[in-house]
């Protein structure tokens with residue numbers, strides 16, 4: 001096998017190409033000796049005059065068998081198997097459950113939120129009536145924070161495990177095969193709920209269990225070893241081990257562990273704003289004015305050093321919308337999502353500043369929770385600044401840079417609406433000044449990024465967890481309780497759908513190494 005690369009013009013027509021001669025050249029054989037040609041990676045390249053698809057292909061000889069990237073599952077019936085509790089039905093929890101099925105262990109998933117269908121009503125209530133259900137919304141419920149999301153699947157954490165395993169299970173559940181080859185695979189929030197339902201069908205058909213509406217409020221131990229969990233409803237679930245996959249918004253879990261004197265660590269995170277442009281502007285900048293309607297809406301990824309600190313774009317959603325991802329009444333948290341077509345007229349991303357432990361001395365009194373308390377304060381302040389009712393305090397980028405309140409607001413995708421405010425007054429100076437510096441750098445990288453037609457909205461604060469639940473590097477077992485396996489974004493070891501899923505798989509494999 002030899003890999004080779006070709007470029008083909010992006011076209012409105014479905015084109016069929018024959019790369020036999022290129023494959024023969026790559027293999028150094030005559031075209032008759034070329035077997036299958038498989039697509040490894042497809043990306044859009046807009047760097048030169050002609051916008052092209054860049055295809056990375058694999059050429060196989062006639063007698064070679066192409067490598068299969070799809071990974072077949074080997075689920076076992078676990079009805080009478082030892083039970084392992086999984087706290088949280090987000091990507092980490094669900095993928096841990098699928099792996100337990102392969103290991104012949106029964107996953108018992110305890111989820112504070114609702115099933116993905118019922119969850120839709122709470123999502124509607126946040127947007128239309130500004131009612132935040134603290135157990136069900138954009139972050140909590142079946143599928144976790146990864147469901148009413150953008151569904152971007154690219155990850156840099158390839159060393160963590162086999163990304164194709166995660167993609168294979170998503171394809172089994174209804175995602176397009178193209179996620180295996182797209183350089184920036186994406187699913188979309190219109191498809192993700194069905195995928196979660198399908199995965200639940202698989203897990204329960206082999207004997208796994210889901211318990212919705214059960215918020216874990218205590219972890220029961222005997223002699224420092226895990227025994228079971230207690231829920232707010234009064235139910236108790238016992239198991240041989242606990243996979244703790246409650247996500248970065250489950251602050252009550254951090255507080256629970258801390259109240260028991262168990263170890264936690266502070267961890268840096270990033271905080272800033274969401275920026276929303278017209279997608280047509282981003283297309284025009286990224287495609288150098290040559291965008292055609294049949295081309296995918298353009299993305300961007302920006303990084304800058306501002307006064308010695310990293311400022312970067314986060315979770316960019318082309319053709320997406322802004323959503324209120326608050327998990328408690330009285331706080332405002334923004335995030336972005338899109339559907340599979342990515343066809344809204346807006347483009348948004350978080351523009352965030354890295355924050356390190358020790359950056360905010362006035363919060364030092366909260367010990368390991370100092371960054372979490374800081375994060376929480378900014379979210380409450382943003383809510384108040386917006387006048388309550390989840391309206392987002394917002395400002396044109398140009399006005400933010402000049403420190404003046406915007407008189408009129410451009411249109412926005414954010415359904416609860418915006419209130420004109422000076423974000424320089426809301427955000428601490430060490431953040432707002434770096435955001436300013438970075439905006440000028442970004443505008444040099446993407447001419448037109450600073451425009452009076454784009455909005456900055458506060459606040460993007462849940463980029464990752466400001467707390468880590470420490471675990472043994474080898475066994476992945478929690479340093480506080482034996483047979484507890486913290487994983488995913490809430491444990492501070494992952495960030496994003498795929499990396500959390502991989503971390504969940506690793507936690508399940510670690511459980512599988514225990515005598516049960």
Ligand SMILES: Cc1cc2nc3c(=O)[nH]c(=O)nc-3n(C[C@H](O)[C@H](O)[C@H](O)COP(=O)(O)OP(=O)(O)OC[C@H]3O[C@@H](n4cnc5c(N)ncnc54)[C@H](O)[C@@H]3O)c2cc1C
Pocket residue numbers: 087088089090091092093110111112113135138139140141142143144145146147148149150151152153154214215216217245246247248249250252253315323325335336337487488489490494495496497498500501
């Ligand atoms: C709007 C939005 C858009 C996003 N877009 C993307 C994207 O495009 N690509 C990407 O990679 N990432 C995206 N993310 C981030 C991604 O969703 C998370 O990184 C990922 O979901 C983390 O997975 P997890 O399983 O570790 O935790 P979570 O997904 O947070 O899941 C944790 C689960 O635990 C449950 N839980 C919490 N506390 C308890 C308790 N006490 N008892 C029982 N259950 C509990 C929660 O209800 C939740 O279902 C987005 C997030 C949001 C909010």
